[in-house]
Amino acid sequence: MYKTRLDRYLTDIFKRFSIPTRNQEILIDRISKHKTYSELACKYKLSRTRIEQIIMKFWCRLWISSSAFSKYYHDKDKLVNELKKIKLYNPERIRDVVENHCSRFITEYNFSIRADNCFRTTGIRTIGQLVQKTEKDLFKIRYLGKKSILDIKCILSEHGYSLNKE
Numbered sequence: 001m002y003k004t005r006l007d008r009y010l011t012d013i014f015k016r017f018s019i020p021t022r023n024q025e026i027l028i029d030r031i032s033k034h035k036t037y038s039e040l041a042c043k044y045k046l047s048r049t050r051i052e053q054i055i056m057k058f059w060c061r062l063w064i065s066s067s068a069f070s071k072y073y074h075d076k077d078k079l080v081n082e083l084k085k086i087k088l089y090n091p092e093r094i095r096d097v098v099e100n101h102c103s104r105f106i107t108e109y110n111f112s113i114r115a116d117n118c119f120r121t122t123g124i125r126t127i128g129q130l131v132q133k134t135e136k137d138l139f140k141i142r143y144l145g146k147k148s149i150l151d152i153k154c155i156l157s158e159h160g161y162s163l164n165k166e
Helices: 005-017 021-032 037-044 048-064 076-085 091-102 113-122 127-131 135-139 146-158
Strands: none
Touching: 005 021, 021 037, 021 048, 037 048, 113 146, 127 146, 135 146
8 A cells, every 4th residue: 555665654653643544544645645735625524724734733743753753764854855745844834833842941841850950050941952952961960860861861752852862
């Protein structure tokens, strides 16, 4: 059924994010068969706006979860080119979503008191500032040890984030 690398990738992602069957069909029709929002709205008896919401929610979840791309796309440019081919790449919309998530405060997450105090003393206030740090950078923070860093990485991965790899 799935012939291309993108189709295999999509099936893996559908499983990972527990995408409902109807939404999977909508996404496959849009991506593989290049159907318009209006065609999809008629076929699935939904509004055009709802179809657009389903598709944008899917792509935004993937964009935010950068680790989801690492299996098939090691280069961001390759991903952007692939999305442009299927006419779903909207840089303004994606940038807004990413900035919204990266501007969330650290206090919204359940980090330990030790980690919160360390973040406060080093000036890390948002999740965007935290994910820019490498594990090596975190080890340099005073009173932040292996156990705390492991907890930080676990909490980040639960929310679809990861530390900078460089």
